[in-house]
Amino acid sequence: MTDRRHRLLPLAVTVALFALLYGAGAYHFDGFFSLQVFLNFFIDNAFLAVTATGMTLVILSGGIDLSVGSVIALTTMVSAALVEHRGWSPAVVIPLVLAMGSAIGLVMGLVIQYFRVQPFIATLAGMFLARGLCYLISIDSITIENPFYADLAAFRIPLPFDTSITINVVVALVVLAVAIYLAHFTRFGRTVYAIGGNEQSALLMGLPVARTKVLVYTFNGFCSALAGVVFTFYMLSGYGLHAQGMELDAIAAVVIGGTLLTGGSGYVVGTLFGVLIYGTIQTIITFQGDLSSWWTKIVIGLLLLAFCLLQQVFARSRRA
């Protein structure tokens, strides 16, 4: 029982922080406390939610993936180039880019697992490689005018009280649901937690460590590519500079969401709250008006730091 309470504590801190930030925003700014503003958190950060969900599994397994931002950029670039310059149908392009993202994740996973290269080095190399491939396609931004993308970007699903959400939000919620199922209700998920807790023990228990680790990175590559597709709908362009620094945002969302950076402990749903906190900070800074958007990055960086330090305290008190 105490163990369970211990594990739920970081999540509780996260939810409380979100409530506090949201309350502060609602108190300070007129029009902040509206359903549409709340839904906009999801609309504006759907891609972050998708990529952070994949990142959650990676971090739960004790690894890290720095390539997500670049893979998102590469996805927007490949989609834009194929749809606009080659005239390919989105029905072909979207599955293709998803396969591409999964393949990038697969290769990095194989390098990490079979050559024992540290995850941050393999994914750092992947990060530069994917960015480089973007520039190889074009150094300029490619605007997407394809009717399918334009229509889907403009499409709104009406909700009660005159509010609406986009398709992107639905995608993000589905990915989240799938990841929750994978992490908490399947053998694969339990293996991920076991690897994160102690890889050696997991191996001695006869769990399929190698396969699971490679699959985790593959799944994250898929999520990054899907986030890239969502991002393409959101921005309607492909650009090599898209999603610069997104890896920090994604890792921050996961860690703020209560997942331990050392792996083995955390909840996928926490990441949703991490993303919501990110959205709240972003919206507060927009409502404030006179602050540069750089402050979002700085505040998120500091929050990430605060949660990392908090985790150290938790870890120490548990050991004591």
Added chain:
Amino acid sequence: MTAASLRRLTTKDGFWPIAVLVLLLAYNLIADPGFFAISVRDGHLYGSLIDILNRASSLMIIAMGLTLVIATRGIDISVGAVVAISGAVAAAMIGGELVLSGGTGMADVTRYPLAVVIPCALGVATLCGMWNGALVSWFGLQPIVATLILLGTGRGVAQLITNGQIVTIYYSPFYVIGNGFLLGIPFSLFIVAAVAAVLALLTRKTALGLFIEAIGVNPVASRLAGIRARGITFAVYAMCGLCAGIAGLIVSSNVKSADGNNAGLLFELDAILAVVLGGTSLAGGRFTLLGSTLGALIIQTLTTTIYAVGVAPEVTLVVKGLVVFVVSILQSERIKALIGAARRSP
């Protein structure tokens, strides 16, 4: 040459980086017979080789600082952001005000003398390094996460220092750092030599180098052996910050401005690549400062070659990414075991 002496030569420190560098230079010489030509113009040396050395100077300095961090089994991916911060501090303190003076064009105007500007910029950069060092050594954060925080927020800080604008520097004494010449040789090379001399003395003439390697090989064992692992790790990150700060001054002096967004962009890749190419293992332990400077020279030569061949410069990023992959795979235990088995079997 016998096989044994050949093997002794190829396992020597710095053999492979030098071999790669020589091959690259040889290719350039074949492609452009005038590549090695060095002439004297306006009282200083001039030529492609001098150009490569000058352009590689900032990278050589960062690579040396990063080498020490990597030797402790750490990493610092915030060096690019620190380059931007250091340049921003210098540019903000000089002022960026253009005052025209009769005839010669621009007057040298600065709000603070260089003797104040340079220590301040380097001080801020060292603080950045100390921040990383404190997070890693005292708070026990993973190096990649600790420095990722500064990588993400550092450019924001640089933007705040310069108010989100690109500040142009109109103060010619500052240009000397990145563009000037002393005794006919680029001034920046003297800075590289000074940094190299200090670091080499510190690590090879005192026990510090041994301590750093011990921490990288086994942090727990080194602590049990009485090495103050935390203090040394902290100092190493601070040193790396200082090196990035010096490089930031060279970069901003070179382009005569400070751009919070783009100064030192992707420097972290180049620096890591330089260290890896130089022969220092990313798994920590033994390190070579000379190798890292050679690595930096290889990267700059490669970039120059790619420009000269006429391939789009963006391709370099792909090549560099691939090289990191290949080298880190080659350094892995599995490949070493395979090579070892192959050597034993015949």
